Amino acid sequence: MNEPDSSLNISIVQHAQQAISAALDEDHPQQAVKALLSLHPADRAEVFSDLRRSEREQLLARLDIAATADLLEELEDKLASRAAETLSNERLADVLDEMEPDEAADVLGDLPPDRASEALAEMEEAEDVLPLLSHDDETAGGLMTTSYIALRPDRTTAEAIDYLREVGPEEETPYYLYVVDASRRLVGIVSLRTLVVSKPDTVIADIMDPDTYHATTRTDQEDAARLMVRYDLAALPVVDDEGILAGVITYDDLVDVLEDEATEDIYRLANVSDADLTIDSPVGLSIRRRLPWLYVNAFTAFFASWVIAHFEGLIAQVAVLAAFQSVVAGLGGNTATQSLAIIVRAIALGEINQGKNLHTVLKEGLTGLLQGIAVGLAAGIGVYLWQGNAYMGLILALALIGNMLLAGLAGALVPLSLRALKLDPALASSVLVTAITDSVGFALFLGLASLFLPYLT
């Protein structure tokens, strides 16, 4: 049995990787193929991804149809379509026929349109894949597979089990069976367990659960995923606008959506706008996705500079103010980021209750205020001891309290407002909020210093 110990697992993969590279170097491609096939398909994809392009092509040319299909199913979308492009039309069609329909549709969607239609024309099971190609990637229709088992409600469990024997082996998630009427409208679900433990002559209509959750093909994939998480569903049927069963979302797709969603939120809070960026992305792509946000940040930073520049005369007189202004701006930014993270995560997990938005904003404001008092007192006393000027400590404390109160309010208000405007709350929140806490933080501290100027020199 395979150990879950990740270090051991990694060493098996790395060992295979070295063996494959060595075999290819020594011109023994058949050995390389053997080493690759000794791995689990998921591990094969990892090893394959790390090979050089020429090595990948050598291997690909020697894999049979089934192994190529397994590999394409496990590869990242971009690598899968690049691998698919190197195959002949006929071979590609065979591979796509062998793949799960949803994975085949993803590969076809990433191919140049003419290659995709050529491959489709050659495919034997194009009808499984074609309906999947019309749906937006981010919808339940784009996520579902057409590989499921549908039954008529007037069948008996014995007939259903015979049918399962006949078609079952190819299906991805045979645990639930979907019951459809003569127009293929979804009328219920029956679990394999219920089928098995019922008497052979039981009619499906009597044991199915007619009251079942479902999505439509146009449901946002994150909404569909939330529904599955909320009600612990291992699979979610997807129907079209007429209620006709179009496909099924399985738990492994759910996991992918949740992972992508989390990556997206982490990236967006850090001003990286493309969730497909990974540690292995080329530098050029990485810069194209990251630099625009740095320009936006530079713009807001210059706005804050412009605020400070108004106090040039003051700073020339009390230069040490330049040292403390950043403390006010920085702690405001940190307080706001804390609120932002909690609100953005609550939005992602569907924990936001519209009626409580005002309450949430006020609560974050109160949290910011109390934290401001705690940090402000400590910092004020610290500065008094360091600089020997009680007024300097006082204005730092007051500015921190004011800015951290504002930070708590803005950290909740900005993402909730973006959401109300149907914008992504994670996307622009951190830039907007930091712009606010920086500019106001500087203005507050330096403004207070102007008022107390006679006591600071």
Next chain:
Amino acid sequence: MNEPDSSLNISIVQHAQQAISAALDEDHPQQAVKALLSLHPADRAEVFSDLRRSEREQLLARLDIAATADLLEELEDKLASRAAETLSNERLADVLDEMEPDEAADVLGDLPPDRASEALAEMEEAEDVLPLLSHDDETAGGLMTTSYIALRPDRTTAEAIDYLREVGPEEETPYYLYVVDASRRLVGIVSLRTLVVSKPDTVIADIMDPDTYHATTRTDQEDAARLMVRYDLAALPVVDDEGILAGVITYDDLVDVLEDEATEDIYRLANVSDADLTIDSPVGLSIRRRLPWLYVNAFTAFFASWVIAHFEGLIAQVAVLAAFQSVVAGLGGNTATQSLAIIVRAIALGEINQGKNLHTVLKEGLTGLLQGIAVGLAAGIGVYLWQGNAYMGLILALALIGNMLLAGLAGALVPLSLRALKLDPALASSVLVTAITDSVGFALFLGLASLFLPYLT
């Protein structure tokens, strides 16, 4: 059938909530119970959580054993144990017997020890729950359930199906059946589908898959979750140190771990150290979890102030420097945060390849350098046009390039080093990295300004 449209769903829940509150206000608790029971258990838990304490207790006193068990299974851990505490020992024992063993163990673990042992003493199925209590919450043992179906390899499929009929209805995930030898050591897995489509007299040993992934009770829950994600496993068996089957982790537990892991990373990058904090946490708790990090931030901010204070004389002469120093520090922080997000996410998703760490650090450094050149040139020209001083533009550009190069390096090096030291890479990274980019940013910009002082005035 229930619509997945989330707004509709929310309105059903809110409607029930209002009906329940109204019924309780008017002293019709039986109506309130009826309204609660009309909802899906997951929705009941949401409504129940939003009620006042006294309302919750009124309802709880009127729910039957099964409904109370359903409710405790769906409630957040803290609310579940608080609700459990209000029950009599006898009633609590009945409720715990009715619950899934892993959920019952979670409730027992959160109760005061004396209440827990009293309840355990009264329970009929304490033997299902007791072994779960000894495992650390964060391990596979703490995550698994003991509710699974185990078979002997010498049974036939017909016998297995009879056995399933007998015990099946109570089990959580009957899709996989676990094959154990006479010492209950795990020897294989058979899916329900395989069982169903095989001939009745087939021996289990002939159709089981002996080469199956598993975790041990002490495997970290995130490692177990990664294994399930990597190999698309709907359930993962957990064995003890002797290889004896101890329990099973199901896909819904996997989803919970992934969600918690993402929350933890998002929070830690934002300096919130407790992943259990939610939008509904009381202000006091929220402050206890957030304030310590703000003190750490204040400490590093004062270190940066101390750096600036060394240039007090310089700033007194060229006060506008105080306006631009924050641009250098801020953009360094933003660049580092981008790298940090990508590295931390790669670590969470298990995409880090130890052998490539140096390559990753250098790549992030290169990205930072190129972004620094792009932003530095634009900012330098901007400042030249604004201030009419080319040297001011030059030193800003040079400081940005240097600080953003450093930011890219630190944004990768810090989390990778923390990971190598077996510390959580998300936890201290953002504080450490920002401390570096702030202090070095100020020192670099003001140091360069000192060198070019004759040209700045």
